Amino acid sequence: MEEKLKLDPASFEPLPKADDLDNEKIAAPSLTFLQDAWLRLKKNKGAVISLFILIVMFVVAFGSTFFISHDDLIRSAPQYANLPTKIPGIDINGLNGKLKVAGEWVDIYERNGVPSDVHFILGTDYLGRSLAQRIIYGTKISLIVAVAATFFDLLIGVTYGIVSGWKGGKVDTFMQRVIEVISSVPNLVIVVLMLLVLKPGMTSIICALAISSWTTMARMIRAETLSLKNQEYVLAARTLGESPHKIAWKHLVPNLSSIIIIQTMYTIPGAIFFEAFLSFIGIGISAPQTSLGVLLNDGQKSFQFLTYQMWYPAIVLCVLMISFNLLGDGLRDAFDPKTRR
Amino acid sequence: MRKYLLKRIFYMILTLFLVATLTFFLMKLMPGTPFTNQQKMTAEQIQIVNEQYGLNKPIWQQYLLYLAGMVHGDFGTSFQFSNQPVSYLIASRIGASAQLGVQAMIFGVFFGIIIGSVAAINRNTWIDTTATVLSIIGKSVPNFVLAVLLQYYIALKLGWLPVADWNGFVYTILPTIALGVGPLAETSRFVRTGMVDVLNSDYIELARAKGLSKFGIVYHHALRNSLIPLVTLIGPYTVALMTGSMVIENIFSIPGIGEQFVKSITTNDYPTIMGVTMLFSTGLVLVILLTDIIYGIIDPRIRLTGGSGE
């Protein structure tokens, strides 16, 4: 069976002992939870692009505060009304100030006698106001609503959830009943009722959202708190006599962070949608203030003839929503590799 | 089971009672009455109208009358259309809304299941990617934007379908799509996720080890296990459809509840607002109860006991 093996006797000398025979050796460098999540998120192209888009949108929207004053927004210029897109140097029909009128491309700027040095990159609305400016301002409003809604979501939802889950027993049962009552009325109906009682406007929208939108977060936090409460390390901290506040901060919040972040990423597009929806049906933000919903409502009225007035805000709104959703998905996958889908 | 049901129904009634109370007092807090705009009315006239609607009674009496009426299905009389009881108003409009809602739900869930499971079976292929991209877009594009686009391009420009109105099945197609795309996107994501999990599970491997064909595995094992949890989404979908109906019905001029609701809001028609709110809440509470019961029936692991339903 064996061939004649010609082996050098030297090859039978003992092998010098390796000194890294550590049973607990871990091959990869250890990463903190957040570093790990960030590495995973970076691999997700959609999420990274979304993050980039959102950062740009935030910077442009809030940076615009210095350039676009409230007066710019409400100052109407009837002589420039309903001008289409004109980008100097580009001669593509639709982007050069021309619009199809009765099947023919007509230079609206020329027809309306607009001076040749005046141009609007996204055109103007029916009062001659720059659509680009209005869209940027509207985006800012949407983002403010989103941020505010998130803030309340965190403040009310997380606290409520932790208290309910941590206290347990009768308190928990009662708190869950309250949530049940709130969630048995469609959110939007609550918002509408709130808007009727309060004065329409941004503050009201934010208040209404604050009241109605935290229940999902509270439910998820409660469920997670319940399961965390019985984890060994929390039990250990309790038996060691740490105060509930300390336990909440030291043990619960860090472990809840991934759920909080993920859920927040779904609250935000929801809030943006609500604002747009309410403004669209005319009970949200109203003139002279503007928002993406108001712009869509205005655009819809003249959609048949001036499609761009609806398309531009619609695209911005959709990009905003898609970006938040993609980023949310990316974060969910990054934080919860187990449920990688 | 019976005890559980009774308990649930008791909580349901309690919930609805609370909703009714809250709405009632919210309405009383509201600034402006439906008559403030009509300056032509003299103080005397206003007095008469107030009496007619019972607005001059003390609040607690109004409240009790309101509750008593509600038990009999009487939500008062609409301010906007004088002499029209709210219940009549609702009854005359509920058909269109219900049809639209049910159609949209069926459309969304049916195609969502198909797209989601096809994506899961072909995971990490271009089919999966396409389905994922489409469902993200479907989830992100607000339904009212989609509705306006569909109305303009499909109905107005191409002339394939009627632009608006409510006159038979062809009129329902566009609003159904606009309203159903959200649930469709949500369903397909949900089904895909669930199915991917199921397809990676041990019992699917055992099914493969039995020598079952790919189709047999999906049909007999994967589909059922990944579709059962879908039942839990019916509640949220109902909310989405109720919400959506407000704007979709407006855009397509459908004589439904949602359209009426928006009209009532803009005209401060409290009785109608309260009536519709109660209708929506009752519908939602019933749907949630129903889905819990259905879930208990179709999933052998869940047995309805006295728990709180959590």
Added chain:
Amino acid sequence: MAERILDVKNLKIDFHTYAGEVKAIRDVSFHLDKGETLAIVGESGSGKSVTTRALMGLLANNAEIKGGSIMFHDQDLLKKTEKEMQNIRGKDIAMIFQDPMTSLDPTMKIGMQIAEPLIKHKKIEKKKALAQALEIMKLVGIKDAEERINNYPHQFSGGQRQRIVIAIALVCYPEILIADEPTTALDVTIQAQILDLMKELQEKIETSIIFITHDLGVVAGMADRVAVMYAGEILEYGTVDEIFYNPQHPYTWGLLNSMPTLDSEELESIPGTPPDLLDPPKGDPFAPRNPYAMKIDAEEKPPYFQVSETHYAATWLLAPGAPAVTPPPEIQRRYKLYAEMMEQQKIGK
């Protein structure tokens, strides 16, 4: 000589991962005779489960078979299409999985789950299949089978569920039964019951068993032959007695040494971790952890040296000219027992 029903030769399997190609199975050969039980022993990651998945044609999508053959009677399973494999799986070769809690479909009545392979392979109608399922349920020791046939998996305990999984595997009377750590997830008391059941059924059904485990203790009472796997290779194989009482590979020594015995005061362990199969060592894969390692171990892969007709080990210690080493005391004790056993056998003859 018993009929040889399965012959695996030079099997090589790679996994494509983000980190690179993991060479999970590196030249594995073994065979299985009719009616015998072959135990494949190894720690997690040694490739034993991958090997069985290859036999079933159930490898993950990112696996690639780089070479070798799996002869089942006279057909090469590696050359079969998925459709052809479907007709073999569950009928000729069946499998029991590790975790009975998760291997049953939670939403299907267990009677139907047992009957499914019959309907698929024997083309018999549902009613008849269910009747046969009932028979096999009784055979695997499910009490009140008539009633329980309509129950769902969650209504059974872990041990009962594993009995059902066994019933599913055996319902078509397969020639080969692959048991992938069938008792690992069970309580110790239940483990013995399941093992007894498997032995009993093996006789009744006349099937051959490939028994995958990391637990040498389970092997002793179960197997006829043992193959010791490490880092995607089989390092030593032989009859149960040969592996237990006349082991030759230092890895086998380590495994036996780390088995708790009645008088051992503390558990021995093998220092170190298995090699990274992204970049497998070129010599003896166990060399870095081997206190007896020699220079050649790091440089060249040892061939199989024959110890007896049935016993082979891949270690340079057996090479002609290799220095004699003193195995650990526990192994020496076993050698002594082995010598006594040999004596008795001679006397017996």
